[in-house]
Amino acid sequence: MTPETRYARTADRTHVAYKVSGDGPVDILVMRAWTSNVENEWQDPILAGILRRLGAIGRVVHLDRRGTGLSDRLDEGTRPTLEQRVDDMLAVLDAIQSERVVLIGLAHASALCSVFAATYPERTAGLVTWSPPWSLVRRADEAAVRHWAERISTGWGTTDLAREVVQGAAPSRIGDEQFVEWIRRDQEASGSPGEALAQWRMIVETNVDDVLPGLRVPTLVLWRAGSVLASRHFADRIPDAAAVELPGEDHAFISGHWRPALAEMESFIERVAGLEIEADRVLATVMFTDIVDSTVRAGMLGDRAWRALVERHHDVVRRELARYRGRLIDTAGDGAFLAFDGPARAIRFADAVRRAVQALDLDLRIGLHAGECERAGPALRGMAVHIGARISGEADAGEILVSSTVRDLVAGSGFGFEDAGRRTLRGVPDAWQLYRVTSV
Numbered sequence: 243m244t245p246e247t248r249y250a251r252t253a254d255r256t257h258v259a260y261k262v263s264g265d266g267p268v269d270i271l272v273m274r275a276w277t278s279n280v281e282n283e284w285q286d287p288i289l290a291g292i293l294r295r296l297g298a299i300g301r302v303v304h305l306d307r308r309g310t311g312l313s314d315r316l317d318e319g320t321r322p323t324l325e326q327r328v329d330d331m332l333a334v335l336d337a338i339q340s341e342r343v344v345l346i347g348l349a350h351a352s353a354l355c356s357v358f359a360a361t362y363p364e365r366t367a368g369l370v371t372w373s374p375p376w377s378l379v380r381r382a383d384e385a386a387v388r389h390w391a392e393r394i395s396t397g398w399g400t401t402d403l404a405r406e407v408v409q410g411a412a413p414s415r416i417g418d419e420q421f422v423e424w425i426r427r428d429q430e431a432s433g434s435p436g437e438a439l440a441q442w443r444m445i446v447e448t449n450v451d452d453v454l455p456g457l458r459v460p461t462l463v464l465w466r467a468g469s470v471l472a473s474r475h476f477a478d479r480i481p482d483a484a485a486v487e488l489p490g491e492d493h494a495f496i497s498g499h500w501r502p503a504l505a506e507m508e509s510f511i512e513r514v515a516g517l518e519i520e521a522d523r524v525l526a527t528v529m530f531t532d533i534v535d536s537t538v539r540a541g542m543l544g545d546r547a548w549r550a551l552v553e554r555h556h557d558v559v560r561r562e563l564a565r566y567r568g569r570l571i572d573t574a575g576d577g578a579f580l581a582f583d584g585p586a587r588a589i590r591f592a593d594a595v596r597r598a599v600q601a602l603d604l605d606l607r608i609g610l611h612a613g614e615c616e617r618a619g620p621a622l623r624g625m626a627v628h629i630g631a632r633i634s635g636e637a638d639a640g641e642i643l644v645s646s647t648v649r650d651l652v653a654g655s656g657f658g659f660e661d662a663g664r665r666t667l668r669g670v671p672d673a674w675q676l677y678r679v680t681s682v
Contacts, residue, residue: 244284247312250305250337252329253567259312260305260334264297268367268515269343271331272296272304273351276441279311279431280304286424288496292504299508300344300515305334309441310432321440323655324448325584328358335365344368344511348495349375350445352476357450357651359459360525360614361583366459368514370507372495373465374476387446394439399430412497414490421497447654452647454479456525456614460517462510464503466490484510526581527588527612527648528627529568530634531559531595533576534605551602552576558598566591571622579631581622585612585648586655592642593682600640609634611645625670632667633676642679649677657682 245261252258261280264270272293274283283304284290296302307330309316316322331354335343344367347355352371359366376383397403404426408415415421432438454476461483465473468491477485486506492498533539533555540548559578563570566587572579582588592608599606611633613626629645637643649659658681664673 244281244290247280248337250330250333252308252326252333254326254329256308256326256330256333257314258305258308258330258333260303260337262301262303262338263293264300264302266298266300268300268511269335269338269340270296270300270302270346270511271335271340271343271355272302272346273331273348273355274304275349275351276445277310277428277432277438278304278306279428280306281312282424282428282431285427286421286496288500292496292500295504296508296511299511301338301340303334303338303340303343305330309437315433316437316440321444321655323444323584323586324354324357324651325586327354328361328584331358332362341365342367344370344514346370346372346507347374348372349493353445353448353450356457356480357453357525359461360453360456363459363519363524364521367517367519368460368462368510369457370462370464370510371473371476372503373469373493374463374472375493376472391439391442394442395435398435398438399426401426404429410493412492412494414492414498415494444654449650449653451479452613452650453525455481456523457481457483458521458523459519460484460510460514462486462506464488464506466492466498466503469493522617523614523624524617525612526583526615526622526626527585527610528571528615528622528630529578529580529582529588529592529608529610530631531578531580531592531606531608532634533599534607534639536576539604551604554602555599555604558595558602562591562594562598565594569620571620577634579627581615585610585644585651586657589642589644589648589652589657589679590682593679596640596642605639607634607637607639608642609637609644610642610648612647612651629667629670629674632670633665633674636662636665636667636676643676644679646675646677 245263249257306313345355352374359369404422457480463477463485477483490498568582611630615622616624659677660680662676662678
């Protein structure tokens with residue numbers, strides 16, 4: 243029997259479709275690559291059988307991310323961000339009152355699940371990634387990206403494109419016309435060609451290479467030997483990750499000999515289900531702001547007037563923080579140290595504050611970096627914090643500078659960046675590539 247479709251609502255009032263099956267003691271969230279439709283997923287006998295088998299050991303949930311399947315559609319021309327996708331996951335987990343979950347990320351969903359686990363380790367019991375592709379950890383082949391973008395635009399939901407997908411990702415099921423038809427229906431049910439193209443551009447431009455070393459949850463990386471992708475590199479970047487190479491050539495999990503892979507997942511889930519994880523290190527986007535020429539302005543205005551102006555600046559910061567879900571970690575004179583659980587929200591906050599304080603005849607220099615931070619009560623510490631502060635010091639008046647890590651995490655989401663060169667940051671090893679935010 244197919245479980246009923248339910249809906250969760252995110253903080254920005256997006257409705258996210260999901261299904262829950264099984265009632266075991268551990269929660270398991272299965273995220274498919276980038277297309278999805280929670281109704282159609284129960285129509286493939288292998289995928290439905292896998293969901294039922296996982297349901298024998300845990301409570302299994304799978305969902306349609308915004309812009310796909312039965313969830314709310316995207317506005318025309320809008321691309322989702324990784325943190326919006328994380329919000330979709332959080333909304334569903336909150337709706338089913340799940341405190342900790344084992345994440346299973348298939349193919350491109352490996353990036354999404356990795357960002358979730360790094361940002362919310364206290365809610366992650368373990369992470370399984372299946373066959374992560376190159377586009378997640380380094381730039382993909384541009385010719386291949388152009389080819390698939392064109393095919394998505396002109397052939398989405400057709401039998402010809404479904405056959406091409408099967409040939410590339412599931413060669414052992416070539417000639418299985420029932421499977422080809424399921425792939426075709428999956429494309430059709432996932433969304434329109436425009437929506438699919440927006441999803442595709444986002445995932446192939448996303449790079450989580452700098453996030454992986456900060457993963458502190460038990461992790462299993464699985465792939466098949468003949469699937470020439472990035473799985474070994476992905477596993478090598480994650481501290482203490484278990485890496486398992488299985489025989490076969492298929493990239494698709496539900497193709498080829500899927501039982502050995504599922505057995506590895508089941509064994510891993512049973513091992514990590516009862517483990518306690520110390521969540522003292524998290525992925526965060528840190529931001530430092532500084533008022534330009536503050537000493538000169540203070541001398542011109544006098545202490546009282548200057549303090550009143552700085553307080554108005556702080557009021558702007560607090561107001562925008564509430565909108566963009568940031569935290570004020572500290573203030574130092576005329577500057578602020580802030581933290582966000584996603585880089586896109588941080589960039590939008592920075593742009594909003596920069597424009598708002600211009601009405602006060604103030605200019606800001608702003609620097610952002612995303613990385614692993616150590617929690618110390620409400621404070622954050624570590625090299626990522628130090629790098630964020632140094633990037634802020636490199637910014638000119640009215641400028642928002644970000645690290646390459648920040649740019650990579652929001653790639654494909656509509657932000658404009660300009661190369662600001664490689665900079666040597668005081669007290670930070672090596673030169674760092676920085677980017678100037680040009681459009682939000």
